[in-house]
Amino acid sequence: xxxxxxxxxxxxxxxxxxxxxxxxxxxxxxxxxxxxxxxxxxxxxxxxxxxxxxxxxxxxxxxxxxxxxxxxxxxxxxxxxxxxxxxxxxxxxxxxxxxxxxxxxxxxxxxxxxxxxxxxxxxxxxxxxxxxxxxxxxxxxxxxxxxxxxxxxxxxxxxxxxxxxxxxxxxxxxxxxxxxxxxxxxxxxxxxxxxxxxxxxxxxxxxxxxxxxxxxxxxxxxxxxxxxxxxxxxxxxxxxxxxxxxxxxxxxxxxxxxxxxxxxxxxxxxxxxxxxxxxxxxxxxxxxxxxxxxxxxxxxxxxxxxxxxxxxxxxxxxxxxxxxxxxxxxxxxxx
Amino acid sequence: xxxxxxxxxxxxxxxxxxxxxxxxxxxxxxxxxxxxxxxxxxxxxxxxxxxxxxxxxxxxxxxxxxxxxxxxxxxxxxxxxxxxxxxxxxxxxxxxxxxxxxxxxxxxxxxxxxxxxxxxxxxxxxxxxxxxxxxxxxxxxxxxxxxxxxxxxxxxxxxxxxxxxxxxxxxxxxxxxxxxxxxxxxxxxxxxxxxxxxxxxxxxxxxxxxxxxxxxxxxxxxxxxxxxxxxxxxxxxxxxxxxxxxxxxxxxxxxxxxxxxxxxxxxxxxxxxxxxxxxxxxxxxxxxxxxxxxxxxxxxxxxxxxxxxxxxxxxxxxxxxxxxxxxxxxxxxxxxxxxxxxxxxxxxxxxxxxxxxxxxxxxxxxxxxxxxxxxxxxxxxxxxxxxxxxxxxxxxxxxxxxxxxxxxxxxxxxxxxxxxxxxxxxxxxxxxxxxxxxxxxxxxxxxxxxxxxxxxxxxxxxxxxxxxxxxxxxxxxxxxxxxxxxxxxxxxxxxxxxxxxxxxxxxxxxxxxxxxxxxxxxxxxxxxxxxxxxxxxxxxxxxxxxxxxxxxxxxxxxxxxxxxxxxxxxxxxx
Numbered sequence: 001x002x003x004x005x006x007x008x009x010x011x012x013x014x015x016x017x018x019x020x021x022x023x024x025x026x027x028x029x030x031x032x033x034x035x036x037x038x039x040x041x042x043x044x045x046x047x048x049x050x051x052x053x054x055x056x057x058x059x060x061x062x063x064x065x066x067x068x069x070x071x072x073x074x075x076x077x078x079x080x081x082x083x084x085x086x087x088x089x090x091x092x093x094x095x096x097x098x099x100x101x102x103x104x105x106x107x108x109x110x111x112x113x114x115x116x117x118x119x120x121x122x123x124x125x126x127x128x129x130x131x132x133x134x135x136x137x138x139x140x141x142x143x144x145x146x147x148x149x150x151x152x153x154x155x156x157x158x159x160x161x162x163x164x165x166x167x168x169x170x171x172x173x174x175x176x177x178x179x180x181x182x183x184x185x186x187x188x189x190x191x192x193x194x195x196x197x198x199x200x201x202x203x204x205x206x207x208x209x210x211x212x213x214x215x216x217x218x219x220x221x222x223x224x225x226x227x228x229x230x231x232x233x234x235x236x237x238x239x240x241x242x243x244x245x246x247x248x249x250x251x252x253x254x255x256x257x258x259x260x261x262x263x264x265x266x267x268x269x270x271x272x273x274x275x276x277x278x279x280x281x282x283x284x285x286x287x288x289x290x291x292x293x294x295x296x297x298x299x300x301x302x303x304x305x306x307x308x309x310x311x312x313x314x315x316x317x318x319x320x321x322x323x324x325x326x327x328x329x330x331x332x333x334x335x
Numbered sequence: 336x337x338x339x340x341x342x343x344x345x346x347x348x349x350x351x352x353x354x355x356x357x358x359x360x361x362x363x364x365x366x367x368x369x370x371x372x373x374x375x376x377x378x379x380x381x382x383x384x385x386x387x388x389x390x391x392x393x394x395x396x397x398x399x400x401x402x403x404x405x406x407x408x409x410x411x412x413x414x415x416x417x418x419x420x421x422x423x424x425x426x427x428x429x430x431x432x433x434x435x436x437x438x439x440x441x442x443x444x445x446x447x448x449x450x451x452x453x454x455x456x457x458x459x460x461x462x463x464x465x466x467x468x469x470x471x472x473x474x475x476x477x478x479x480x481x482x483x484x485x486x487x488x489x490x491x492x493x494x495x496x497x498x499x500x501x502x503x504x505x506x507x508x509x510x511x512x513x514x515x516x517x518x519x520x521x522x523x524x525x526x527x528x529x530x531x532x533x534x535x536x537x538x539x540x541x542x543x544x545x546x547x548x549x550x551x552x553x554x555x556x557x558x559x560x561x562x563x564x565x566x567x568x569x570x571x572x573x574x575x576x577x578x579x580x581x582x583x584x585x586x587x588x589x590x591x592x593x594x595x596x597x598x599x600x601x602x603x604x605x606x607x608x609x610x611x612x613x614x615x616x617x618x619x620x621x622x623x624x625x626x627x628x629x630x631x632x633x634x635x636x637x638x639x640x641x642x643x644x645x646x647x648x649x650x651x652x653x654x655x656x657x658x659x660x661x662x663x664x665x666x667x668x669x670x671x672x673x674x675x676x677x678x679x680x681x682x683x684x685x686x687x688x689x690x691x692x693x694x695x696x697x698x699x700x701x702x703x704x705x706x707x708x709x710x711x712x713x714x715x716x717x718x719x720x721x722x723x724x725x726x727x728x729x730x731x732x733x734x735x736x737x738x739x740x741x742x743x744x745x746x747x748x749x750x751x752x753x754x755x756x757x758x759x760x761x762x763x764x765x766x767x768x769x770x771x772x773x774x775x776x777x778x779x780x781x782x783x784x785x786x787x788x789x790x791x792x793x794x795x796x797x798x799x800x801x802x803x804x805x806x807x808x809x810x811x812x813x814x815x816x817x818x819x820x821x822x823x824x825x826x827x828x829x830x831x832x833x834x835x836x837x838x839x840x841x842x843x844x845x846x847x848x849x850x851x852x853x854x855x856x857x858x859x860x861x862x863x864x865x866x867x868x869x870x871x872x873x874x875x876x877x878x879x880x881x882x883x884x885x886x887x888x889x890x891x892x893x894x895x896x897x898x899x900x901x902x903x904x905x906x907x908x909x
Contacts, residue, residue, distance in 0.1 A: 216475045
């Protein structure tokens, strides 16, 4: 009995020292927030680590959450780079003074026009379009055609069968909201969403979650990015097939940017350069994203810009109106 | 009148108390240090929330609440949370009562099995019950698709889903509370009624039930606050039935509306605090049970075959449901792609131990640091509260127990408000997570310690002091050995709480320090059900290993004392 307390306390100490990270290797560590799916981000980050021997410590959050986290930490920045998420979210970040410009020499030859920020605050590294991920078994059983337009989503047979994320947590959902505003005009877009809300089963925090939910048959239609529909649905073996709206659809240029006051700006620049190189851009295949480097390979079956009808998506406007649109959405929809 | 007299006496005592303290510098520094810690890590974060919510341009104002209540997306969660909390509290208490009554009063077989089953949900990782609800009753669910062939559709997202999973998670609280109460009711009363010719039904109605009423009320209030504080289940199953705890999280994490989030946190805090105060200062004083009375073994059990077997059947059904939920998570973790390809595989575990290895290591490390500190600090506070006289003692006790009452979401928000700017910048460090663990779970140790110490005669300690030992030596040599059983229970429980914490720590995790529960949240948010299931199983295994290890050591060295979650107060906090 006499020794038991020291023994138990000792065990706690042993366990904690076994689990504690080695102190010495602190040399080159890059801190990162990423809005990519964690299983996907891991692939790119490990490739980067293997090539450059720079360690990356990263946290996955939805794009909207990254934005708010950076704002919260602006007095005491924890990360140097924000990797992944629609450009509109980066434009919102630029407006808040959370980003610093960097023009990557690797990306300079092909990052033109809307593929990067006009002042180089963010650089694009992939393209993806908003689409509908449909559960094929549900459509076969109910003998209904796949939704082929935004208006189709309002059909009564889809009541409680559609899922999307909250526009305030997810870049995917915000891109959808901005797309609708650009197609229908602001007032009509919110009227539209009110009707859509009646068909929505529930809202997620993460934009790509609805694809798996469609795959599981929890819902019939998930509104998500084309690459997520392929990567998390179809290619995994779920009965999911994509369709795109005939009125045209919005898209994202996935971005990355240096964070203001980040502790390791040089490492972050290296990461951006690496992400735009051919080997890194080739890796986009695994998630069916369309790389922006023209030399990179594109996954078979991936949705290219030429495959769908795109609207003239004004990410600059979307980014600058991010806060206002979200507040209006919450007021109107009440979620 | 009596009150004011007492207060006067109290005031009179203060100078002499202080004088005594000054003679014992060790004790004095101890008390001061404890108070500083309690202030910094419990009071200050809460204060920050109030400050942010009520202060408009440097003045006190209630405007933020007016703004909040004028928005439907804030009012609805409040109503939802209160409705759900009430429903879960009633149903959970009913089930807890059935188990407690069956085990203490009815002559049924397999009592030990039922009692273990009823306490098992305490170690459930967050999200787990919801996860298995989807695996069981979702569109591709084991029950809904494979057994019922989709003839019946379950609406698991929303009120009913939450009601079921929260009831299954929190009825343990009611069971433990009511088990204690029923055990402590003097059986002589029931025996006397029987001897006087009352039927067993009448004894139940007119003796047992009225005597257990304070315990029932207490259980209802405890479950009500647990349901209010629940973050994991609504995060998955709420659907469109929005809940305060998750809404506050989304407001802050999704919109960076600190003020709005803090105000929602206060809306969440008020009903929890009311429930806590009613429970602590009103219901628990109405208790009719004798604390010191030893349960008599000659109690006449309910043995009428109809009553006996219907209660036994009911317990069996409830126990099978609990096992079904646990078993499902285990099965789900072994499946290749849920809903599509049900081949068994260990791939998910490979993922857990490769991608998730850092998470596991961090969780074990931080929990192993926090657990003993919380345990020791809890014992010190309990010792000071029960044995020492000093001004502000009651307040210190109240503050240390406050963490029972405050929902994790509120604490988490308070921590990011308090420790994200000078003088104390802790965001991104391991320290903030460890501190959160310690002060979230402190109340468990304090409560068990107080209960234990009150039953030990102070004259043993006085003897030690009379023989010349100072406070520190007496505490180490006399008090500590006497309260070790409580200490181990506290340790075991704190460890479980650390391993399964989510609602508060979700606000303070960073890239450097990650937790398994946060990984589960990530998997769940991305609907990777199998991965989430595998992570949950791993948490359960680690917890069982730790509990077994502590029990084994205590058995070996301490002469067979049982480590149990025996104090109902110990499970109030989530």
